[in-house]
Amino acid sequence: MKRPIEIAAAGTMLTALVTGLVVPPDAVQGDVQRIMYVHVPSAWLAYLAFGVTLIASLAHLRTRDLRWDRRAGASAEIGVVFTGLALATGMLWGKPVWGVWWTWDARLVLTAAMFFVYLAYLALRRTTDDPVIRGKRSAVFGIVAALQIPVVHFSVVWWRSLHQPPTILRPGEPQIDPPLLFALLMAVAAFTVLYVALLRRRVELAGAEDALLTTVRIEEPVAGSAVVGPQPRGEGA
Amino acid sequence: MTLWRQAALLLGFQLRDELRTGEVIAVVIPFGSIALLVIPMAVGIETTLLARIGPGMYWAVVLLFGVVVTQRSTASSTPSHRDALVLLGVDPAARFAATAAASALLLLLFEIGVGLVMIVLYDPVVVGWGWLALVLPLVAIGLAMLGTIAGSVTDGGGALAPLLVAPLAIPILLGAAQATEGLRLGAGILRWILVLALVDVVLALAGVLTARLLEESSR
Incomplete structure (x- = not known):
């Protein structure tokens, strides 16, 4: 079977969608609460993705293996998408329940900051074509950026917050x-x-x-390319 | 030569450079002051409102314009300059410490200069000068180290450095603003001082431990 993970992802997403639609609505919030079946997993995925970026960054600095750098970058990209989704679904839920799209709550503000930090991380990765330089710089920033993940998660415990405290964890x-x-x-x-x-x-x-960039770089002219060895007389004349 | 001696020498060079160019005193402090001048034009010139929001606006200006201080031209070095330092055996951690220390001193100068402008323009109630003498350097050190790390990973700053620094500096902004507000309300601010100190320690460790890696990745 080709691509079993993709098939499993499609299957579990379909099952989750059906389950989310057939379970009874929340006693207080009604059907609006179903947004949580997208919001909470998105937030979880953001933590998971940025956590993987941290681990892959550490592994890259330790091993200098570029595969770890690619994992770090790929995971951060997915994390940014799902952080954006968590923020958007949070706003969609917040309007009917809290009465506002946005409120100056510690969890919301710090999540938005985390979104921008990892956007900056992705921008940093695009500043150079050299995979080795990119790997070192982004690994350092990936580690520094991860320092805020626990602050975001525990913000609802440390500060008085409109956002509800952890329900499951x-x-x-x-x-x-x-x-x-x-x-x-x-x-x-x-x-x-x-x-x-x-x-x-x-x-x-x-x-x-990366393979494409390396190929292009080899084919590009380098210093001394214009110098050719002596040609045998008579040839090409 | 010890790491500290190397750092002290490099710090002296950087401050002399800054003295010659006057980038922070002649450019960034006036720029920050203009920001404090235009904010009332946007939010209204009601004096009680301005006295209330003045300290908050001040810290926002320190965070955003402080990045400009850390990315000043004298904080960056040319590839040939860096190569010369490497050949001389200068420890990358000493270079980080010197650049961060120079930025911290200049940021402190910026904070004092812009702070005086804020007091004149907004007329806030300022209490707890002793505590402020502790908060201002802690903020300056944190921002300086964050800016120095950002300058290193972006190889000399550019447009990307402010985007790297600003969201990560939010704990520093929160600590500083909450400490000032606590002083105004007469509440304890020790926990916010600890937050600022903790951020500074973490950033110092990150900067020193990654200095060699970042030097290897610079062009």
């Missing part, structure tokens, strides 16, 4: 009804499989991009 029982919890966990699992599939494809693509 907390000491004690999860504060959510079992059917809703099942739908949420299904969505988290589906998004995780999707992440693995996207990461694999993006890493392959990044490898092909």
Whole structure:
């Protein structure tokens, strides 16, 4: 079977979609709460993706293997997309429930800052074509940038926040009804499989991009290209 | 020669360079002052409102224009200059420490200069001068190290450096603004001082530990 991860991602996403639509609505929020089946997995994926970027950056600095750098970059790209999705779905949910698209809440502001930090990380990766230089610079920034991930996650605990505290990843029982919890966990699992599939494809693509750049660089004229060896008399005259 | 001696010598060179060019005193401080001058034109010239928002606007200006201080022309070096330092056996960590220290001193100067302008224009209630004498250097050191790291990873700054620094400097801005607000309300600000100090320590470690790697990746 070709591309089993992609097929698994499509299957689990479809299952999660159906589960999210058939479970009963929230007793207080109604159907609006179903946005959480996209919002929470997106936020989880952002943490996962940036965490993988941190690990891959550390591994790259340790081994100098460019494959780790490609994994770091690919994971950051996916993380930025899903952070954007988490922010957008949060706004869509916030308008009917809180009455505003945006509020100056610690979790929201720090998540937006994290989004911009990793946008900057991706911009940094584009400043040079040399994979070796790109790898070192972005690995250093990838490690510094990751320092804010725990701050974003624990912001709802450390500051008084309008955003609700952790529902599942907390000491004690999860504060959510079992059917809703099942739908949420299904969505988290589906998004995780999707992440693995996207990461694999993006890493392959990044490898092909680097190979192409290396090929082009070899074919480009270098110092001394114009100098040719002595030609035998009579040839080409 | 020890790392500290190397750093002290390089710091002296950088400050002498800055003294000659006057980039921070003649350009960045006036630029920041203009920002403080135009903000009331945008939000309204009600004096009680301006006195209330003055300190917050001041810290926003310090964060955004402070990046310009860290990316000044005397903080960057040409490839031949860097090659000469490498051949002389200068430790990359000493170069990082010297550039960060020069930026911190110049940022402190910037903070004082723009702070005086803010007090004149906005007339806020300023209390706890002793605490402020601690907050200002802590903010300057944090921003300086962040700016120096950003300058290294972008190989001399450019348009990308502010985008790298500004979102990562949010804990510094929060610490500084909350400390100032705490002083105004008479509340304890020790935890915000600790936040600023912690950020400074983490950035110092990151800068020193990665200095050699970043030097290898510079062109």
